[in-house]
Amino acid sequence: MSEATVKKIMYVNRKAPYGTIYALESLEVVLIAAAFDQDVSLVFMDDGVYQLKKGHQTKGIETKNFQPTYRALDDYDVNKLYVEKEALEARGLSEEDMCVPVEVLSAAEIGKLMEQQDVLLSF
Amino acid sequence: MLHIVNKSPLERNTLDSCLAAAQPGAALLLIEDGVYAATRGNRAEGKLRAAAQRLDIYVLAPDLDARGMGQSLAEGIKTTDYAGFVELVTKHKNCQSWL
Amino acid sequence: MNIGILVNEGPYTHEASDSAYQFCKAALASGHQIQRVFFYHDGVNNASRLTEPPQDDRHIVNRWSKLAADHKVDLVVCVAAALRRGIKDENLAAGFRISGLGQLIESSIQADRMVTFGD
Numbered sequence: 001m002s003e004a005t006v007k008k009i010m011y012v013n014r015k016a017p018y019g020t021i022y023a024l025e026s027l028e029v030v031l032i033a034a035a036f037d038q039d040v041s042l043v044f045m046d047d048g049v050y051q052l053k054k055g056h057q058t059k060g061i062e063t064k065n066f067q068p069t070y071r072a073l074d075d076y077d078v079n080k081l082y083v084e085k086e087a088l089e090a091r092g093l094s095e096e097d098m099c100v101p102v103e104v105l106s107a108a109e110i111g112k113l114m115e116q117q118d119v120l121l122s123f
Numbered sequence: 124m125l126h127i128v129n130k131s132p133l134e135r136n137t138l139d140s141c142l143a144a145a146q147p148g149a150a151l152l153l154i155e156d157g158v159y160a161a162t163r164g165n166r167a168e169g170k171l172r173a174a175a176q177r178l179d180i181y182v183l184a185p186d187l188d189a190r191g192m193g194q195s196l197a198e199g200i201k202t203t204d205y206a207g208f209v210e211l212v213t214k215h216k217n218c219q220s221w222l
Numbered sequence: 223m224n225i226g227i228l229v230n231e232g233p234y235t236h237e238a239s240d241s242a243y244q245f246c247k248a249a250l251a252s253g254h255q256i257q258r259v260f261f262y263h264d265g266v267n268n269a270s271r272l273t274e275p276p277q278d279d280r281h282i283v284n285r286w287s288k289l290a291a292d293h294k295v296d297l298v299v300c301v302a303a304a305l306r307r308g309i310k311d312e313n314l315a316a317g318f319r320i321s322g323l324g325q326l327i328e329s330s331i332q333a334d335r336m337v338t339f340g341d
Contacts, residue, residue, distance in 0.1 A: 108143065210252070
């Protein structure tokens with residue numbers, strides 16, 4: 001692999017946590033990807049915004065709470081996190097409900113960002 | 124860019140999410156259960172035909188045929204096969220599968 | 223062109239693996255290369271050697287193995303996802319190998335295009 005290759009890679013998260021494993025395993029990919037020094041961004045659309053809803057308490061379902069990992073992303077220099085405005089509104093949520101700093105964008109603005117990517121990975 | 128939708132519009136909001144984000148001039152390929160959106164009389168037909176004014180829309184014919192919908196394609200929507208799917212992927216800079 | 227593939231669903235339950243396979247076949251027939259097929263989430267179940275579908279059904283696992291043998295396609299199963307689901311070297315079908323998530327990222331970087339198939 002050429003060391004000069006830096007690609008714009010966007011991870012698209014549209015699924016709620018815990019109901020299915022996609023959110024957790026998507027996050028595992030992002031953590032590995034951080035080591036590759038690419039131009040990484042994460043976007044949360046539709047039910048994906050629930051992944052960042054503050055205050056997950058998973059004891060009762062005996063499942064690992066992976067929310068703290070989102071807060072660790074910044075340590076891996078993954079700090080481009082975009083959240084869909086319409087998705088927050090449709091779910092009675094706002095930016096303050098998010099467990100990490102995010103940039104709120106409209107679906108159309110996210111669509112424009114998608115156009116600029118080299119690779120889009122969705123789980 | 125190429126957008127790929129594989130969900131029935133009556134089961135999930137995937138098509139709506141895709142249409143809200145897709146930029147004019149982009150292509151949209153409907154595969155698997157996504158093909159139902161492009162069939163006559165489906166509640167999504169109008170929405171899809173309206174989107175066809177700004178997006179280049181294709182339906183994967185093998186998936187349409189498998190579902191008995193080969194004769195029900197909505198007016199103005201093009202079909203393609205797996206070779207055409209490959210061509211859509213290669214001719215666009217990137218693609219987003221709306222899973 | 224060099225194309226990378228990501229398969230996120232297991233065989234039979236979801237059409238994703240079928241779609242991915244048909245796509246790969248068409249791409250190879252058109253003169254393109256499949257840089258790698260990476261199996262993630264329940265997609266790792268596509269690599270189970272113990273799969274035995276009824277005789278009148280397609281054999282999804284063997285079909286992938288044959289594609290690997292005929293066209294030297296690199297079939298990679300994510301180790302973390304595989305261990306979670308009981309896929310190990312001892313029940314791994316021919317043509318597949320188990321490796322890390324880095325292989326998916328590498329594929330994204332090296333391939334000219336990346337196509338995801340899933341639910």
